[in-house]
Amino acid sequence: MKPAAFIRHVPRTLDEALKILAQVAPQDGRILAGGQSLVPIMAFRLAKPAHLVDINEVEGLDHVASDGQILSIGARVRHAAFHKSVLDNPLGKLLAYVARHIAHYPIRMRGTFCGSLAHADPSAEWCLVAATLDATMVAKSTRGSRPIAAKDFFEGIMSTALAEDELLAEVHLPLLPADAKFGFNEFSRRAGDFAMAAALVTYRLANGKIADARVGVGGAEPAPRRIAQAEAALNGQAPSDKIFRAAAEAAAKAIDPLEDHQTTGEYRRDLVRAVVRRALEHSHP
Amino acid sequence: MTAPAKFVGRSVPRLEDRPLLLGQGRFAADISFPGQWCMRVLRSSVAHGKIKSIDATAALKLPGVHAVWTAQDVAHIPPIPFRLTGLKTLEPYRQPVLAKDIVRYVGEPVAVVFAQDQYAAEDAADLVEVGIEPLRATMLATEQPGVYEHGLTTEPGVVRKGYGDIEAAFRKAHAIVSLELSIGRHSGVPMETRGAVARYVEARDILEMHGASKVPHWNRDTLAQMFGRKRESVQLFEGHVGGGFGIRGELYPEDILVCAAALKFRKAIKWIEDRREHLIAANHSRQQTHKIRAAIDSDGRILAIDDEFFHDNGAYMRTHAATVPDLTAAMLPGPYVVPAYRAIGHIRLTNKTPCGTYRAPGRYESTFVRERLLDAIAAKISVDKVEIRRRNLIGKSAMPYTLGLETLGTHIVYDSGDYSRLLDKALAAADWKNLHQQLRARRANGEKVGAGVAMFVEKIGLGPFDTVRIEIIPDGTIEVITGVASIGQGVETVIAQICADALGVDYANIRVIHGQTDRIDKGMGAFASRVTVMCGEATRLAATQLRGKALRHASELMQLGVDKLDIVNGEIVRAGGLGPSMPLGELAGTLSAVLSAEDTFESAHMVYPYGVHIAVVCVDADTGAVKIERYAIAYDIGKAVNPKLVEGQIAGGLAQGVGGALLEEFLYDENGEPLSVTFADYLMPTAREIPAVSILVTEDAPSPLNPLGLKGAGEGGANPVGAAIASAIDDALGIPGAVTQLPISPQRLKAICRRI
């Protein structure tokens, strides 16, 4: 289980990184971030990149910063950075709550937030967060910088709108309203496994009624996304078991389920129903 | 005069832990020799097909690549022989070292590359072009046997066992209970993958293989035979072993290949298996489908059991030959009175990884089937599942109990046991009555919680013998040299404890040497939980003999009668009092010959410990997930040499049992493509999935077959886990017989929940 030969480049600045990436991208050059997805794939020789652009020494990519509107997360920020709330906003608590569900502690110490988005596993928790909260991805290359909205970013199973010479330099997450509630639930066969279905919900209460509901579902389709039908079932209603069930049912119905050898479409819908309902039932604070 | 037990029966710390805890263990991959070559196995990517071409031209051109072998390079090497239960009819189905014209499973070795390092070897393997024309893959052991090759079918043999008048019993039955049940394909997955390093020592004309485990002596003899060498000119060396579980340490094609290459190229050849290889190439186990019926009377007493089962052995018959189906059939009756019995086990070959034994082989399977049957009988006549077991248990007064079946060349005679007493103790330990009330109350509240119980008889050992030599070294160290092996289970500690008491020394001064064929001529190795029983008693015999010898020599030197002397804490002292003393080492130093003794324990019978498992589970009806809330085990071991190690064995076995019950499964698609080739797909339980377990080890039924009353500990933790969890899930769902298939994946359980 040894990878095929490759050349590792270790740039110190973003400019240098982008230049090297522009050069090597056509020869299957790839960015190496935390390596927690890329290295196993290389060990199995499912990928044989000839060049790796290791961004772990690049300056200026390790920021987690808020301007009061958005939270920016740089390309070198590890999952573990979110173990504690990173800002005084419900978003900080949401990220801390979700982070605990990603893999295991050693993997969270190396894997990066942006790497997770770039890798775009349908089950990845951060991808679900980005899709549900309508994050903006900032892609950079020698050609310039461009923002990509989450709904345009995830194109399918492990496929994104990033061009081969583009580095996902940072992600912008909008802060949540101070009175926002959130709920997250996922189902996996073992603790730490990729989710077979996951749901993230946020909403506010206005006069006792649900407002601004967001219902995101991951792990059930080729890419995570908001489910408008479930959101519609919630908005304007007082929270109740019945309403939560209706939203869960709407989500289960709306998805086009991923199937595999063990998982039928029907079972995937069952899981979506369960995780959406549970995310709604156990909302925080 | 024998000293009172000071070490046997106590949970003294393990002697073997120091190097392991310091990171100084020497596992197969830690062994290297100067100038060694690395071997990479090129494996079939097709489940069943004709090899049309193998082209290694490009591979051979890579720098650092020394050679590429295909079947014709090993044509002189015979297929790997059987170690156990080798029926003649099975022989044509043995695995060749490299596939010749036909490949029969994904993962089958087709060629090997030898290169200067692992990277070059893997690069070269990628460049070898193998042309295979696919044939239809047989994926079900339950379908009609097909053609294996000219004149041979995919049913190499049928195991038949039984006694009594089955037909009459079914004719007069009050009722008949029939079930179809299956156990999933899973296996032991040790933390250390397989590995072997062979070299030829020109100066002494010796072929060495390092990285051996489990059965080094048998493997030495077999390798010598396969290569036409004298057995003294082949030596095997066991280092640290990161888990065995039955699968590691058998002779596999890769072991033969490193040896053949070492002989041919006169270079050290190293092969270390990677995890993907391990999951498709090392022995699988367990996969069976049973069609079982019981004839019962109106009280639910069993009149007869009739079982027909289909054992999926994968693509070849490996070293264990018919062992697993044989044990399945032989151990199925378990702790119950079964007046008439018939088992017909079809050994079937499919295009999957070949199979062998895995911790509690044949028993994990047959206990699941039998205990499901007991639960079904209880449901049929509407009695409690504990009560149905009580009614059918073999009584204490019937011991020793001759079952009327044979396996592994021995008659099955349960040597001792008080099954209902252990059941009482287990139920008391689990507070069964209150537990039931609590669960009923929770169920009334809508929770799907339930409790299950399963009972079993284990079998330990198989002699036929074990030999031990003990030497006292002048520096005071005692060396115990044995032909058993250590797969991490605490052999060194347990053997030292037994030796310490019999000889009169501190167990910490004893060095136990195992797994080295150059240190002792014969040995049986470590399997079937046999080491403590067989090697333990051989050690006691040799130590007792050595004690007598030491006292006789000392009596001359110290001018005192043997009966006036004692050995205490490694010193020869005047019995019961003051006066001069002499350390054993000093005594050994005064003698011209080595102060040593050798003895052998022979036994034609196995010993039979037994146990009860109780599981409490909560089913998540929305997702099909199962949470094990509590788990309790009671196990009668006869005599526990080191209770902590016994508990460790049981807890570890439980984890593997849970794996097979809920998580672990080697899945294939319909073309024979394996789907469980990484730890992301083959789900091992982790600490988060394993419940806290309470373990009660009892010593109510010491074995009459050895003086210490020893039975073994290795397999009782795993044996009935599938059965106990299935029983608990039925209870949680309120559907008797809901679970018919292991593992109980959430997908499968959700499908059951949907029906209610």
Ligand SMILES: Cc1cc2nc3c(=O)[nH]c(=O)nc-3n(C[C@H](O)[C@H](O)[C@H](O)COP(=O)(O)OP(=O)(O)OC[C@H]3O[C@@H](n4cnc5c(N)ncnc54)[C@H](O)[C@@H]3O)c2cc1C
């Ligand atoms: C056992 C195990 C369990 C896991 N379980 C989970 C889980 O439950 N949930 C989960 O979400 N993840 C899980 N992961 C994956 C883990 O979170 C990874 O860290 C993550 O998916 C990728 O991040 P990385 O920084 O390690 O990226 P890398 O492995 O370094 O890269 C992954 C891919 O993204 C590209 N890439 C990385 N960074 C960038 C960038 N800034 N711009 C452009 N392209 C980039 C790389 O070129 C590569 O193709 C698991 C991993 C393991 C090994």
